[in-house]
Amino acid sequence: MRVLFVASECYPLIKTGGLADVAGALPLALANLDCDVRVLMPAYPGVVGHLQNVEEVAAYPDVFGGPGRLLAGETADGLKVLALDVGHLYDRPGNPYLGPDGNDWWDNTRRFAALSAIGAAVGRYGVGDWKPAIVHGHDWQAGLVAPYLLAGPAEGRPKTVFTIHNVAFQGICGRADFDTFGLPSSFYTPAGLEYYGYCSFLKGGLVFSDRLTTVSPTYARELRTPEFGFGMEGVLNERANVLSGIVNGIDTRAWDPATDPLITSNYSARKMAGKAICKTELQNRMGLRVDPDAPLMIVVSRLTGQKGLDMLLPNLEGILQRGGQLAILGAGEHGMERAFVDAAAANPGSVAVHIGYSEPLSHAMQAGADAILIPSRFEPCGLTQLYGLRYGTIPVVARTGGLADTVIDANDASVRAGTATGIQFAPVSAGGLGFAIERLFDLFHNKKVWRALQARAMAHPVGWEDSAPDYVTLYRDLTTEGV
Known part of the structure; x- marks a missing residue:
């Protein structure tokens, strides 16, 4: 046809x-x-x-x-x-x-x-x-x-x-x-x-x-x-x-951690050592403190109200208090860009921002991060959560649009059943996002559950x-x- x-x-x-x-x-x-x-x-x-x-x-x-x-x-x-x-x-x-x-x-x-x-x-x-x-x-x-x-x-x-x-x-x-x-x-x-x-x-x-x-x-x-x-x-x-x-x-050919030429070390669900190497490289590249035990969260997005990133700012203190790190790649509303740039300046080694877009850096961030935050107020489908699944970078997503269709929430039942692939949150608010981030920290520090969650995410079908x-x-x- x-x-x-x-x-x-x-x-x-x-x-x-x-x-x-x-x-x-x-x-x-x-x-x-x-x-x-x-x-x-x-x-x-x-x-x-x-x-x-x-x-x-x-x-x-x-x-x-x-x-x-x-x-x-x-x-x-x-x-x-x-x-x-x-x-x-x-x-x-x-x-x-x-x-x-x-x-x-x-x-x-x-x-x-x-x-x-x-x-x-x-x-x-x-x-x-x-x-x-x-x-x-x-x-x-x-x-x-x-x-x-x-x-x-x-x-x-x-x-x-x-x-x-x-x-x-x-x-x-x-x-x-x-x-x-x-x-x-x-x-x-x-x-x-x-x-x-x-x-x-x-x-x-x-x-x-x-x-x-x-x-x-x-x-x-x-x-x-x-x-x-x-x-x-x-x-x-x-x-x-x-x-x-x-x-x-x-x-899935361009986005494959096992063969991706844009990342430092290739890896797969069975051989995850390369992801740790990618994390160290990303921390160095973005000027973050090199710490394999710090949950590293990323945002790869337009910096706009639709994407809900204003809800991330009031949660930044909680992320840092629990030892987390945040790396942002994107551009958009001037006020939001300024707020994140100021946050990076105030928290060197813990917050990093690259204003603009870079395909190679996007790949490096998906490979090196532990989780990707997508708190969109509405999201027709979304692709970055699919890249996250593919790379074992756990998506934390608002329960809306295609995010709700593509990420299986890690509640107690789905974790026990071995079907969870990420974290969903509702209501779509700063408080809802904050609670989801708390859940992320708890999952990350339970290494057995975290590795199983990564493996399931990477096995989830995301191609056409x-x-x-x-x-x-x-x-x-x-x-x-x-x-």
């Missing part, structure tokens, strides 16, 4: 978050299930240079104010990519969404309307002799794919799937911008793209796509409530019959092997409807 992914980022070509990991790993897993997947994405600076066997497969004289072309190529691991090369829209330095001032590019909706429009064109006409049966859009940047397809004739129109990775990002613009997108005005209604006087790309994907998915069963239920729906719960309740939750997986078949079933059901 031929499937076109439309996504604004894709690892290893460019990454700002978990969407890139999914767009890069899921197509390879689907390829093992006889799906031929191409990923359409913008040709940001550096993208084409990391592709092999590049050729031009289409040229467009006018893509929202300038010429463009479509380049086909593949990554070193065989991921097939269609890179949309439109210089006036995508040839910009740094973050794909943010300008040098840290704010959204002024024309982001135009940039991703172009991505959606070309996604619809490739879906309808194909490239060369390749034409998809399914166009699968991801997040608001691909939200106009289905409207563009529906604006044309039914003949030749592929089926559409739209995945919500985070409903909080909705692609909002004004009516004047909508009028430049080339869509019929009939789409700008309360039953269509109009959203409280504005146009929402996300709503376009939700309303007009044939099937909707999100990245965990719990998040699929949460989305239909005012607490988590961010204003889209009404639409999602109306379309509940076509909405499903499929848990994300991770690329369980989830990719669910997408194939969805695609097949969609393409055989009415046949």
Whole structure:
């Protein structure tokens, strides 16, 4: 089956978050299930240079104010990519969404309307002799794919799937911008793209796509409530019959402590000595006190209120009083960055902060830490807890979204049964997180229980092997409807 992914980022070509990991790993897993997947994405600076066997497969004289072309190529691991090369829209330095001032590019909706429009064109006409049966859009940047397809004739129109990775990002613009997108005005209604006087790309994907998915069963239920729906719960309740939750997986080749080239010493659940070596290396690297008996907790996250990291600050004193250490990798809200930087300055050897993101450091932190803290107020799926499981770094997670679906709480019953893989906490509050951290200390100091917990975590399936078949079933059901 031929499937076109439309996504604004894709690892290893460019990454700002978990969407890139999914767009890069899921197509390879689907390829093992006889799906031929191409990923359409913008040709940001550096993208084409990391592709092999590049050729031009289409040229467009006018893509929202300038010429463009479509380049086909593949990554070193065989991921097939269609890179949309439109210089006036995508040839910009740094973050794909943010300008040098840290704010959204002024024309982001135009940039991703172009991505959606070309996604619809490739879906309808194909490239060369390749034409998809399914166009699968991801997040608001691909939200106009289905409207563009529906604006044309039914003949030749592929089926559409739209995945919500985070409903909080909705692609909002004004009516004047909508009028430049080339869509019929009939789409700008309360039953269509109009959203409280504005146009929402996300709503376009939700309303007009044939099937909707999100990245965990719990998040699929949460989305239909005012607490988590961010204003889209009404639409999602109306379309509940076509909405499903499929848990994300991770690329278990890139994230494997037994073979990971980015860590100091490889290890496995049976031979854990390398993890202790990685811990010492991480403590040295981050300027922490070298102490194998100090529980070392990490955060690898955007530093935002959504991620709940403001709840960590009042728990810092308790962590340090019990001899714990904290290492943080991330960037986000300036005030939160400042608070953690100040905490590191006040507690040298016990707290370390790296503002920004580094893939090699992320691997080193997962390998060297004892636990990873993920206190998100909402979390569609989350990937860092899956990396933690894979590396025997015990996840401490809020009981929400995909975190609740992927981590088995180490309560007395699950510890006795040998099924526990981490710690969940509720309510999602500073107090709830503090109690979870106390539980973590108690488990860590019971070495027999801790080693069993690590072994079970590392044995927990976190790859795409369980989830990719669910997408194939969805695609097949969609393409055989009415046949």
